[in-house]
Amino acid sequence: MRALAAALVLVALAAAARPTADVADALARVKDRSTLDIITIGRKTGKRHTRPIWFVVDDGHLVVQAGRDGKTDWYQNLKKNPDVTARAGDYAFRTHATLVTDPAEVERIHKLFLAKYTSAWLLSFVGSSIGRGLPVELTPESVSR
Numbered sequence: 336m337r338a339l340a341a342a343l344v345l346v347a348l349a350a351a352a353r354p355t356a357d358v359a360d361a362l363a364r365v366k367d368r369s370t371l372d373i374i375t376i377g378r379k380t381g382k383r384h385t386r387p388i389w390f391v392v393d394d395g396h397l398v399v400q401a402g403r404d405g406k407t408d409w410y411q412n413l414k415k416n417p418d419v420t421a422r423a424g425d426y427a428f429r430t431h432a433t434l435v436t437d438p439a440e441v442e443r444i445h446k447l448f449l450a451k452y453t454s455a456w457l458l459s460f461v462g463s464s465i466g467r468g469l470p471v472e473l474t475p476e477s478v479s480r
Contacts, residue, residue: 355477357477357478358395358428358475358477358478359395361426361428361475361478362392362395362397362475363392364424364426365392365423365424365426366391366392368390368423368424369389370387370388370389370390370423371387371388371390371397371399371421371422371423372385372386372387372388372421372422372423373385373386373387373388373399373409373413373419373420373421373473374419374420374421374422375408375409375412375413375416375419376412376415376416376418377408377412378411378412378414378415378416384408384409384412386407386408386409388400388409389448389451389452389455390421390423391444391447391448391451393444393447393472395474395475396472396473396474396475397421397423397428397430397472397473397475398435398444398447398470398471398472398473399421399470399471399473400444400445400448400467400468400469400470400471401468401469401471402468404469405468405469410469410471413432413471414434417431417432417433418430418431418432419431419432419473421473421475425480426478426479426480427478427479427480428473428475428477428478429475429476429477429478429479430473430474430475430476431473431474431476432471432472432473432474433471433472433474434469434470434471435469435470435471435472440470441469441470444470445467445470448467449467455467
């Protein structure tokens, strides 16, 4: 009986980790856009703050990066409240933010940004850190239009 319960939990977790068809369709439609608007809740004020930011779509997630070693307001806000809205085109994604700290994963994400954003790639040759910020995975929980 325990084995069956454990198997059911694993199936439920695997299903929850995959985006719904609506979310997957919306991610496919926005992946080539240049920016999205990230909407965080102010850690001090409790007010909504909107900021345009570069992003990539990766394995069912929206991935963004914070420059200035994470000293940006939006990054500090989502550390306090990881429930974030991301708007891209006609779509609004309700997401949960997770800071990416694994060095191999950080490097992989940096490569995704450098591949998508030619200006970041070109500036990397002169030592720019654009496209090499602190990555954050935004896991979509739902999407609306």
